[in-house]
Amino acid sequence: MIRHLGQPRGLRLVCAALALAAAGAAQAQLRSIPIPPEAKRATMSHVQGMVVELDGKRTELAAGAQIRNVNNMIVLPTALPPGVLVRYIPDMQGQVWRIWILSPQEAAQPDPKN
Numbered sequence: 001m002i003r004h005l006g007q008p009r010g011l012r013l014v015c016a017a018l019a020l021a022a023a024g025a026a027q028a029q030l031r032s033i034p035i036p037p038e039a040k041r042a043t044m045s046h047v048q049g050m051v052v053e054l055d056g057k058r059t060e061l062a063a064g065a066q067i068r069n070v071n072n073m074i075v076l077p078t079a080l081p082p083g084v085l086v087r088y089i090p091d092m093q094g095q096v097w098r099i100w101i102l103s104p105q106e107a108a109q110p111d112p113k114n
Contacts, residue, residue, distance in 0.1 A: 032072060035100045039087035041111045044099065046080045052096060054088070062095035070103040 042054040050061040067075040067086075085107045091097040 031070070031100075035087050035106075036089065037112050039089050039098070039100065041085070041087050041102075043083050044080060044086045044088070045082045045084070046077045050077065052077060052080070054096065060095050062091045062093070062097040065095070065097055065099065067099040067101065069101045070106075075101065 043056075045053045047053055047058060050065075051058055052061060053059075061077060065077075067077060067080065069075050080101075085102045087100050087102060088096050089098040
């Protein structure tokens with residue numbers, strides 16, 4: 001039987017359980033970086049390449065556009081679920097620059113722009 005020096009087995013189990021509980025609590029919190037209030041709300045679908053539809057209107061993604069999911073991870077345009085509810089910010093040329101996919105809780109909140 002191999003024993004780890006300095007850490008009884010029970011202590012390792014408690015530490016592992018605490019780490020899992022902390023990870024679950026972090027998932028339940030709001031976004032670590034809030035969506036800017038000026039972001040517009042729309043439904044978005046990927047069309048092809050760098051082209052998306054916002055509320056049924058085709059538009060291009062800006063160079064360097066970022067789509068973030070509810071865990072603040074970057075999502076590729078081709079991985080966008082069809083008709084997903086998002087908030088977005090266009091760049092100076094009107095192309096979509098920053099996109100945040102809304103969680104069910106965020107989607108249920110009223111649009112701050114209205």
